[in-house]
Amino acid sequence: MSRTPETSAVQRLIDTLSLSDQVRHYLLDALTSGRLRPGDRINEAELARTLGISRNPVREAVSGLAQRGFLVSAPRRGHYLRRFTPQDVDDVFSFRICVESFAIRQALPRMRPADHDDLARLVERMVAAARVGRLAELHQADMVLHRRICELSGNRQTLRAHEGIDTEVQMLIAYVDLEREPPLQSALAHLPIIEALASGDVERSVSAMQHHLETTWAFVHRMYGRTSRGEPLVAAEDAPPSQSRRIRE
Amino acid sequence: MSRTPETSAVQRLIDTLSLSDQVRHYLLDALTSGRLRPGDRINEAELARTLGISRNPVREAVSGLAQRGFLVSAPRRGHYLRRFTPQDVDDVFSFRICVESFAIRQALPRMRPADHDDLARLVERMVAAARVGRLAELHQADMVLHRRICELSGNRQTLRAHEGIDTEVQMLIAYVDLEREPPLQSALAHLPIIEALASGDVERSVSAMQHHLETTWAFVHRMYGRTSRGEPLVAAEDAPPSQSRRIRE
DNA sequence: AAACTGTCCACTGTCTGCAGTTGATGTATT
DNA sequence: AATACATCAACTGCAGACAGTGGACAGTTT
Structure with missing residues (x-):
């Protein structure tokens, strides 16, 4: 049996x-890509x-994303990507600090040397990617690093919440990547975090994470x-309903 | 035009x-009711x-709940309510403490006298309901109180996370309400929280909330x-997939 | 010219029908 | 008797079609 390359394995999955x-x-x-x-x-038929494919799978996907808050729905008028306000940025990042700090508190006591090595390798990848200007790879590793910490917390609720936050963050920055933190600086900013984690000092780790997230936030x-500025900022979560059918029971 | 009772208004909505x-x-x-x-x-057709109604609206609802983690899905074999482990309890409640503590920190500086009165009235409702043994009303007010604090935080992410947690908690206790905290005690347990909030002391409020949630957790x-004990605890998140179709890109 | 009204088109929400798979039941084989 | 295999019913996943609504546009009125 001929071995297929990794991408094919993924593709088969x-x-x-x-x-x-x-x-x-x-x-x-x-x-998340903008x-x-x-x-x-989103025009379902189109x-x-x-x-x-047919519209049914599309509808299920769209409706699910709307239920999770990534799309807003206007009855009888479809779903669309909501607009973002400066407050959305604050909400997401302040909550993110809350969640990832909690993740560190739960993760650190459970971490073993191999886990620390894992994180270190991720930072190495980030630095390497930053040096050669592979931004996509940098941001990918960045995301994985933060998610990895949530995974290490062993708390499914934390991980689930982080998933949502991460998607929100990617949506926020997807279409405004005018000016980002310099790549190398962004990569190196994670060093204090994993160093503090390796030292086993919870409070220092949390502080380092908070500092990093506050920088990104800014x-x-x-x-x-x-x-x-000037755009209509508030999403239209209103829209007058109409029809009237009911399920039995 | 004849006035319709409140329930009809809700029904119309x-x-x-x-x-x-x-x-x-x-x-x-x-x-959440057990x-x-x-x-x-869940048998979609049934x-x-x-x-x-037809199966399509059912499928959309079910698939959405599965995406939000409230149901587990086994490809080609339907969706079901997952089983809960003691660790699920720990995950939910520890995370809940994290979220609601954060909510208090954000909410307290924004609260006005009317908000404090609101919360006080909710606790009054809880105590009254507990005295006459109306448990449903007690738990309803309990849920509203906690959600209200998240609303007062003004942070949409917090509120959204709390929604998920609240559903999880209700699912956890829905089918095992063998022994609950005594109603009156449960109602009175909220007094220290709103008192601390009224005093404006953030740390005391957070502590009170944490203490209350830890009691419930226990x-x-x-x-x-x-x-x-003895039940198969781990949800079947596996299940072997099969078919193979792809969307055009 | 502005506002109102009627018509039309595009799209959503829903329904019915079909193909493929899964798990179960029954049968044959060792 | 136990195991392997074939058969079958039930259910999911998907497709195609229809009805009703909302918004756009044009025509009419003041």
């Missing part, structure tokens, strides 16, 4: 997903045609101070 | 929801027949120590 799951990933990527911009509506906030 | 939204609420109620028990499978944990 993807192929086993239901169509609605594939659409969900497709849309999540569109959201291909879909705030205010953009998307279904584009993907070569960058994102600055972008929103500029880019969102 | 529900009627304006799409069928899938109605099913979603129906299922959430089934989950009508659906851990391990129970549920659709019961509700007198009660729920004790129930799981007993009831889940």
Whole structure:
């Protein structure tokens, strides 16, 4: 049996997903990559045609993302990517600090040497990627590092919450990447965190994480101070309903 | 024009929801009320027949709840309510303490006298309900109180996270309400919290909240120590996939 | 010219039907 | 009797189609 390259293995895994799951990933990527911009509506029929499938899987994916808060829905008028306000940035990042600090507190006592090595390798990857300007790889490793800490906490609720936060953050920065933290600085900013973790000092680790997140927060906030000026900021969560059918029971 | 009672107004509001939204609420109620028990499978066709609708709205609701983690899905074999382990209890409650503490820190500086009165009235309702043994009303007010604090934080992420936690907690206690905290004690336990909030002392408020949640945590944990003994505890998140179709890119 | 009204189109929400898979039941084989 | 295999019913995943609504546009009125 001929060995297939890694991408094919991944591809085979993807192929086993239901169509609605594939659409969900497709849309999540569109959201977090900036291909879909705030205010953009999702045309179910058109998307279904584009993907070569029927509308049902599309609807399931879209409706699920709306339930999770990544899309807003206007009854009878479809779903769209909501707009972001400076307050959204503050909400996400302040909550993120809360969650990731908690993750560190739960993770650190459980961490073994191999885990510390893992994190160190991730930072190395970030630094290397930053040096050669591979930004995508840098941000990928960045995301993995933060998620890894949540995984190490062993708390499913924490990990789940982080998933949502991470998606929010990626959506926030997806379409305003005008000015980011310098890559190398961004990569090196994680060193104090893993060093503090390796030392076993919980409070120092939490402080380091908070400092790092506050820096990122400030960058994102600055972008929103500029880019969102004058735009209609508040998402239309209203919309008058209409029809009237009821389920039995 | 004849005035309709309040329930009709609510009913009219529900009627304006799409069928899938109605099913979603129906299922959430089934989950949190204990009508659906851990391990129970959801038969889409049967549920659709019961509700007198087609399978599509049912599928959308079910798939959304699965995406939010309230149901586990086994490809080609349907969705079911996952089983709960003692660790799930610990995960939920420790994270809940994290979130609600954070909510207090953000909410307290923003609270106005009217807000404190609001919370006080809720506790009064709880005590009154506890005295006359109206447990449903007690727990309802309890839930509203905790959510209200998250609302007062003004942080959408916090509120959203709390929604998930609250659902998890209700699912946890829905089918094991063998021994709960005595009603009156449960109601009175909230007094120190709102008193501390009224005094404006953040740290004391957080401590009071943590103490209260740890008490509840201990009660729920004790129930799981007993009831889940011997049962298959771990949810089946595995299941071998099969088919292979792909969306066009 | 502005506001109002009627018509039309695009899209969502829902329904019915079909194919493929899964798990179960029954049968044959050792 | 136990195991392997074939058969079958039930259910999920998906497709295609229809009805009703919302918004746009044009025509009419003041």
